[in-house]
Amino acid sequence: MIEYIWLVPFFPLLGVIINGILGIRFSKRLIGLIGSTAILLSFLVSCRILWEVLQLPPDARVFEVPLYAWIPCGDLKVNIGFLVDALSLVMMLTVSGVSFIIHVYSIGYMHDDPGFRRYFTYLNLFVFFMLILVSASSFLVMFVGWEGVGLCSYLLIGFWYQNKAPADAGKKAFIVNRIGDYGFLLAMMLIFVVFGSLDFLPVFEKTPHLFMGGELTVTLITLLLFIGACGKSAQIPLYIWLPDAMEGPTPVSALIHAATMVTAGVYMVARCNVLFSLAPVSMGVVAVVGAGTAIFTASIAIVANDIKRVLAYSTISQLGYMFLACGVGAFTAGIFHLMTHAFFKALLFLCAGSVMHALSGELDMRKMGSLKSRIPITYWTFLIGCLAIAGIPPFAGFFSKDEILWEAFKNSKMLWIIGDIVAFMTAFYMFRAVFMTFHGKSRMEPEVEHHVHESPPVMTNPLISLAFLSTVGGLVGIPIMKGWNKFHEFLGPVLGGHDAHVAGKSMTAVAHAAEVASHGEKAVVYSTGLELIMMEISVGIGIAGILAAYYFYVKRPELPGKIAQRFKGTYNLLYNKYYVDEIYSAYVVTPINIISTFFWKVFDEKLIDGVMVNGSAWLVQRISGGLKRLQTGYVQHYALSILVGLLVVFYLILK
Amino acid sequence: MVPIEHYLVLSAVLFFIGVLGVFVRRNAIVIFMCIELMLNSANLAFIAFARHLDSMDGQIFVFFVMTVAAAEAAVGLGIIIALYRNRETVNVDDINLMKW
16 A cells, blocks of 8 residues: 555645636535545545554654656656655645645635635645655655645635735745745755755765764755745744735635644754754754744734734744754654644634634634634634643643653753743733633624624534544653653654764764654653653643733733833834834845846846847947948949949959 | 951940940830840850851850840830839839839
């Protein structure tokens, strides 16, 4: 069955072909059915492959399945091929599973949209590229998926392209991603130059023989890869596109801009863990950027009023967590958080979509409130999602987030403190959203309030399934208890196989941490008791955040306004998102505009068009304008010139 | 026997009368006749050399030239008539459409 891995991305592609090319006369029901079934089949194939892989001993769980030679060109040989191992399987299952649920939800959510068929075609296309991305066996094929998801993200953000805001947001996402992709491309070229191959397995096999750790080349490769990851996964300084991406339909935000595509960067860093763990500087950069992004965007989320923007900033912040985990060498923890985050963040977004559905498209939390009993299923599932993201046991987020914090603690106290602050902020802003949306007094517009209704089952059932996953999804990786952390055991051979090469070769703290972190039981210096205490601390922080939100937004709802008045400067800074968009606009966009205008108006229009193109035409015209007078139309003149010519020839001959 | 120089001088004189006529006259029919004159001066030169060199080649050439001249006369007169029907003139100064 493993050699049939190509079926996994093939089914969504089939969906694209059927819906996109043949589906013009299909009913909406049929289109939705085809789109969802395609993803379900992918999911089932992935499950079957997982089952087969689990039968094998852990060391034999890596398969490369080449499909055909794509670019056989001299030294460069690239196959269209798939890599089946623990990491790609986890990603395939997460992507296809969450995608399936969101596809089903979309049938209800997009039901009245005239672009229904276009929507499902794009969505299937996205899943196709995403599955290519996570199952590729070489950097180049991964890059194909990488670009493909970027394209689909652009198409789906700008799905309602008739309005200016979504169209602009789509462009912004695409352009910002290009910057990251440039880094990825350079990294690929450098990898080819250094390793002579672009396939994952040969590259990672050669790495320990070529590098001792800390060399400039490997640092450069990993930093360039990380620039790519920053673009795709919305990290500082390239995170600005993600909040704007919320202009797309809500299920798209859930699928692409929360659960799957934005985690591609984390996946890529984890995939290249062999390279990263030999580059302590890059690891440090990854950890610091991750932690910085986490706290930076969490602070923005605290004051945002648009429910989808809160979730968007929260997504960036959680992605920061994942990079923090990767940066301290806890790749497994990062991927674990990636998976649980996919569950609860997709859930939260879909709930937000359900709220919008109930409130005729209202997004502003200041115009909500008291929805708890009006849309109970949405409320309870949203609550579960919030508990999961706040890190309250036994919900999924607790296990993954706690693991990241623990790994951070082992590596650097500073990163741990930042992580804890972010955990507090996360709990606070998520429950702020809960209380503002569902509790308190109603602040809805009267005619909106009149129409409040729970979503149809086709939308609530996906919510319930995701809520279930958010509740139990963390149980695959229970820490401390020996043998219970199945997730670690499963991913260990892929993500922890490097430390034999690292050990003793690199003296730097980060690489050391990478070594320690990837082997839980190696960390003898830290007792289990300490780990338990840390766990209690993080739960306590989560509860404190929830209580603070409760105090501010239920008990004393007038307080936030007062505090905002009191600390007007800080509030405005946060409310305006640190003016980052304005800064980029002033220092990046405007100079580029000026330079481009110069090139356009002066270089292109004056020099190229004016002097070179029109100038040469003008010159030719002038010369021929003079010469054309020789052609009088009188045959006698021509005859005269023939005679003169003849006489000259005779003279020259007879001379 | 008349020496060859006499024939050649006559031929050259006739030829230049023809050339001059082509250049200075404005009536298309006269120009046409001048061209015929030039052709015939060439014929004269051919014949003279044929006699002088005791060879038949020149005479054969003359037959060809006369054939060409006959064809030319037919075509040329046809053009001139067509021209006259269209422009109601045979003055070449009025016929200068073939230019920029």
